[in-house]
Amino acid sequence: MKTNKILNTSNDLRWQIGEGFHDKLTEGIYSDAATIAQNSVHKKGDAKRFRFDRSLDKIVTSKIWGFPIMILILSVVLWLTIIGANYPSGLLADLLIGEIYPWLKGIGESLGFSWWLSGFLFDGVYLALAWVIAVMLPPMAIFFPLFTLLEDFGYLPRVAFNLDHLLKKSGAHGKQALTMSMGFGCNAAGVIATRIIDSPRERLIAIITNNFSLCNGRWPTQILIASIFIGALVPENFAGAVSTLAVIAIALLGIFFTFIVSLFLSKTMLKGEVSSFTLELPPYRPPRFWKTIYTSLIDRTLIVLWRACIFAAPAGAVIWLISNVSIGDSNIANWMILHMDGFGLLLGLNGVILLAYIVAIPANEIVIPTILMLTVMSAAITGVGEGNGVMFELESVPATGDILKAGGWTLLTAINLMLFSLLHNPCSTTIYTIYKETKSVKWTTIASILPIILGFTVCFIVTQVWRILA
Amino acid sequence: MTNPVTLLIIFGIVLVLLFILFYPKTGFYWRLQQSYKTDPKILIEDILKKLYHAEDNGTKLSSDHIINSLNSSPKKILETISEMEDKELIRFKKGEIKLSETGMDYALRIIRVHRLWEKYLSEKTGFHKKDWHEIAEKMEHKLDSQQTKQLAINLGNPRFDPHGDPIPTETGEVEQLNGKPLPKFKEGAIGRIIHIEDEPEIIYKQILAEDLHIGSHIHIIEKNKKRIVFHSEGEEFILAPIVANNITISELKKEDISEKDTFRLSNLKEHEHAKIIGISRECRGEIRRRLLDLGFVMNTKIEVDLTSPMRNPRAYLVRDTSIAIRNEQAKFILIEKIKIHAETN
Amino acid sequence: MQKPTNSACEGCDLNQASNLKKLGINIDNNDYVVALAGNPNTGKSTVFNALTGLKQHTGNWPGKTVTRAEGGYNFNNNKYKIVDLPGTYSLLSTSQDEEVARNFILFGKPDVTIIVVDASRLERNLNLVLQILEITNKAVLCLNLMDEATRLDIEIDDRTLARDLGIPVVPTSARSKEGIPELLKTVHQVATGEIICKPHRIKNVPKNINNAIEKLRLEIEATYPNVPNSRWIALRLLDGDERIIEAVKTGEFITE
Ligand SMILES: Nc1nc2c(ncn2[C@@H]2O[C@H](COP(=O)(O)OP(=O)(O)OP(=O)(O)O)[C@@H](O)[C@H]2O)c(=O)[nH]1
Numbered sequence A: 001m002k003t004n005k006i007l008n009t010s011n012d013l014r015w016q017i018g019e020g021f022h023d024k025l026t027e028g029i030y031s032d033a034a035t036i037a038q039n040s041v042h043k044k045g046d047a048k049r050f051r052f053d054r055s056l057d058k059i060v061t062s063k064i065w066g067f068p069i070m071i072l073i074l075s076v077v078l079w080l081t082i083i084g085a086n087y088p089s090g091l092l093a094d095l096l097i098g099e100i101y102p103w104l105k106g107i108g109e110s111l112g113f114s115w116w117l118s119g120f121l122f123d124g125v126y127l128a129l130a131w132v133i134a135v136m137l138p139p140m141a142i143f144f145p146l147f148t149l150l151e152d153f154g155y156l157p158r159v160a161f162n163l164d165h166l167l168k169k170s171g172a173h174g175k176q177a178l179t180m181s182m183g184f185g186c187n188a189a190g191v192i193a194t195r196i197i198d199s200p201r202e203r204l205i206a207i208i209t210n211n212f213s214l215c216n217g218r219w220p221t222q223i224l225i226a227s228i229f230i231g232a233l234v235p236e237n238f239a240g241a242v243s244t245l246a247v248i249a250i251a252l253l254g255i256f257f258t259f260i261v262s263l264f265l266s267k268t269m270l271k272g273e274v275s276s277f278t279l280e281l282p283p284y285r286p287p288r289f290w291k292t293i294y295t296s297l298i299d300r301t302l303i304v305l306w307r308a309c310i311f312a313a314p315a316g317a318v319i320w321l322i323s324n325v326s327i328g329d330s331n332i333a334n335w336m337i338l339h340m341d342g343f344g345l346l347l348g349l350n351g352v353i354l355l356a357y358i359v360a361i362p363a364n365e366i367v368i369p370t371i372l373m374l375t376v377m378s379a380a381i382t383g384v385g386e387g388n389g390v391m392f393e394l395e396s397v398p399a400t401g402d403i404l405k406a407g408g409w410t411l412l413t414a415i416n417l418m419l420f421s422l423l424h425n426p427c428s429t430t431i432y433t434i435y436k437e438t439k440s441v442k443w444t445t446i447a448s449i450l451p452i453i454l455g456f457t458v459c460f461i462v463t464q465v466w467r468i469l470a
Numbered sequence B: 001m002t003n004p005v006t007l008l009i010i011f012g013i014v015l016v017l018l019f020i021l022f023y024p025k026t027g028f029y030w031r032l033q034q035s036y037k038t039d040p041k042i043l044i045e046d047i048l049k050k051l052y053h054a055e056d057n058g059t060k061l062s063s064d065h066i067i068n069s070l071n072s073s074p075k076k077i078l079e080t081i082s083e084m085e086d087k088e089l090i091r092f093k094k095g096e097i098k099l100s101e102t103g104m105d106y107a108l109r110i111i112r113v114h115r116l117w118e119k120y121l122s123e124k125t126g127f128h129k130k131d132w133h134e135i136a137e138k139m140e141h142k143l144d145s146q147q148t149k150q151l152a153i154n155l156g157n158p159r160f161d162p163h164g165d166p167i168p169t170e171t172g173e174v175e176q177l178n179g180k181p182l183p184k185f186k187e188g189a190i191g192r193i194i195h196i197e198d199e200p201e202i203i204y205k206q207i208l209a210e211d212l213h214i215g216s217h218i219h220i221i222e223k224n225k226k227r228i229v230f231h232s233e234g235e236e237f238i239l240a241p242i243v244a245n246n247i248t249i250s251e252l253k254k255e256d257i258s259e260k261d262t263f264r265l266s267n268l269k270e271h272e273h274a275k276i277i278g279i280s281r282e283c284r285g286e287i288r289r290r291l292l293d294l295g296f297v298m299n300t301k302i303e304v305d306l307t308s309p310m311r312n313p314r315a316y317l318v319r320d321t322s323i324a325i326r327n328e329q330a331k332f333i334l335i336e337k338i339k340i341h342a343e344t345n
Numbered sequence C: 001m002q003k004p005t006n007s008a009c010e011g012c013d014l015n016q017a018s019n020l021k022k023l024g025i026n027i028d029n030n031d032y033v034v035a036l037a038g039n040p041n042t043g044k045s046t047v048f049n050a051l052t053g054l055k056q057h058t059g060n061w062p063g064k065t066v067t068r069a070e071g072g073y074n075f076n077n078n079k080y081k082i083v084d085l086p087g088t089y090s091l092l093s094t095s096q097d098e099e100v101a102r103n104f105i106l107f108g109k110p111d112v113t114i115i116v117v118d119a120s121r122l123e124r125n126l127n128l129v130l131q132i133l134e135i136t137n138k139a140v141l142c143l144n145l146m147d148e149a150t151r152l153d154i155e156i157d158d159r160t161l162a163r164d165l166g167i168p169v170v171p172t173s174a175r176s177k178e179g180i181p182e183l184l185k186t187v188h189q190v191a192t193g194e195i196i197c198k199p200h201r202i203k204n205v206p207k208n209i210n211n212a213i214e215k216l217r218l219e220i221e222a223t224y225p226n227v228p229n230s231r232w233i234a235l236r237l238l239d240g241d242e243r244i245i246e247a248v249k250t251g252e253f254i255t256e
């Protein structure tokens, strides 16, 4: 065949040219480029790199300041998010649950909805949505713009530059720092971002460990629990700072687990050598402040929120269903809680939390409302909540704490919940994205199961050690 | 509630058990898996290779030598040898085993696959040099001739494997290396490394630890019974003769090489200026291309821009852009330092 | 990700005054396909957003865009589909991270390729530009980030550059939308054949390689007389690019 002839000729010629083909060609192109550039580019003076850029780079990558600055920036962003989100969250909850919810119920009644339809729609679907909006919108509306500002400024590549050595030590790729950063917003986005890693082995590591970057559906859980249980340990003046510290500790623990699990994977399932790392460090570009805030509010925040709502609505419905459909003499929810309680307690959690995490597989955002609802139902606390399967947001943080304490929660439960929220399976969107990116059932399964095993193990050890010490 | 200490102990025991079962390579599970596969074909091919290498070196082998150098049971080896004689792969000549024509062909085919596979590993995968040999040892028994041909085409019909050994062609021709082992040269000699032997492993590991690269120029400074000292790419190396013996050098005339002082980019200090001379042959495949694409090409001016907190990676200023690479790669980029007199602002 | 919707361009007539109508993701029945190629972090997505009114994510680090995104706009009553690609340093490599962009530039058969370059680092960007010019006859150089170049006291003589490269050059600052109208017009002129490009071909190739390329090129042209970029194919075959070998076997690139 003719095409075979072409291929044969090319093979012969390749043999004759020998190894240096690519080198010579690139050198040729670059020397063409140099000639062309010389003809048309005129540099006045010596504009190597802007002085400001260089001095700043010297500091953010310096031996002494490199790492502290990274942690400082993370802390400031989180602190602003926690402090700043409190007030608007309360307002939104008042509005959506205090005002609109009764109003909707009223409408349902006047239209003559049967109890189950009104329950299903308003107590299930609507309340789930309301919770997601009230709890997620404010922190996201602060976190995303801040993060985007950092990204547009050009700080992320410097983080990758600083962290590369540690990542290399754990058998991973330096650009994993970038995909981790994306994961702080959304794990599914982080998983897609791993495409910048061109070594398949290191890319898989980055995909599997992306889940250890606390995503935006989990920040609110961390913040709420830290405020209720850990902030409350200290005088009120320090509460904000201490809860921020607790959340930062969890975030750093996540980074630590990223390293450990990367190391584990590269020693076992994904054996192989570290490949190379090349990264262009772009110049700093002063972001256009208002425009950035505006766009990241509009697209990032609202799009992620939209996604959360889509998942929250059916989940709300499911919660309502399992707590109202009964088998034998109790409802499904109660039955499951009862059966999982023993295992849960072994891990310092309880049946309610485990069931909540099953219900919340589609979206991490609804873990807390599910827990509250199930707690009320199973502990049969009178005077709060509206009835079986009704999700609600309590107006004040201390009130939420009271319910949880009445449900048997201790400081240990809170710590374990924070740990488990960090270390559990990725949400369904992320799992699906992992499958799309890896095209492998095996790796998708590993990526989903590994964090749970880790979560169980860590919670178990913490609990048992706590019991010995206490 | 069960006693926490008991629980923790149970947990620990489970962990230890899993460890014993699945510890990479030496774990019980893996060993069990391993013990299932000893294939007569593999043994035949291993013996053929032994014989080929022996003939190549001009040494003679008897059945005893083979029994001692392979770790299968002597009984099995003897059975295999007589089977090979029946198949006319080998002949006995005064107690010494020789390859027949067919045996030679067969051996070359195996060696071709082995070296191609090492080439493949070096170009297309991230496996470390020290693992290539072992992986290729397994693969050489698995590829049929069609697959081998395809592999060779995909790799661009390479002539040498990454250690500098010639790859036999499909028709069984082998290029001769025209170099001599390093200790055969005198003090003051200048040469180029053309081959680094990867067997035995103990010696290869020592050479790897020295980080010598195929294709680099060396200059022998001192040579005696105990040690050989030479310079290469701005660094000094000291080797025992037995180690140096596994490095093949082809001599260069003084006129052939310019008297430039070559350094590795990883040795460039801050505030020094340099010009790129080239990329070491040891740097292959994707990463070589990436470095070239990023502008690390001959005659490009370069200087250190930034050093990360843990001193690795570093960022270099190349063609007006700061590009971070690890020292492991910077080592492969060869430079010549240049002086810039008036420090410009 | 973004699916084209079915609604046709209802408001087109109202928009005659300004020649540009951003179509967002309404990209059915387009007249021309335009690809956005270039090194990472040169502002391709920013240009894309300026043209389509979409909000493709941008960020100041190389590798922000990893999947290709499509959008559309209307100019002078022609519908354009525009494709934002991930950044690439070179079309010569076989690395996975650059595959999406490489494949689209080589096999996507865009009518016009806009090559976005960083004006303050022109020389290193030209590496990719010269490679793309080996493949296509219809390209426009978008000299982006001009504001930064000016800040760094770099002056670029775009006429000389256009003459040397043989394609039109448009200086822009995409973030503040400077130069975007000129870019649209030039793309239109190239698409409709009003401007004919005579792209630069790589000259500094060593003798022995050049001979090999020529020999192979003749053979390719003998088999596929209508191939526009036989030299590039020859080049890639000599480099052993499996994707191109496959394409030669199937004759994929001949349908022009
Ligand atoms: N000052 C200035 N900044 C710009 C201009 N165009 C783009 N930028 C900024 O440059 C950065 C990179 O822009 P992108 O559009 O994301 O670049 P890209 O080429 O799509 O990058 P990749 O997707 O990574 O290949 C962003 O921070 C933009 O805001 C410009 O004309 N002037």
Ligand SMILES: [Mg+2]
Residues within 6 Å of the ligand: C044, C045, C046, C057, C058, C064, C065, C085, C086, C087
């Ligand atoms: Mg982009």
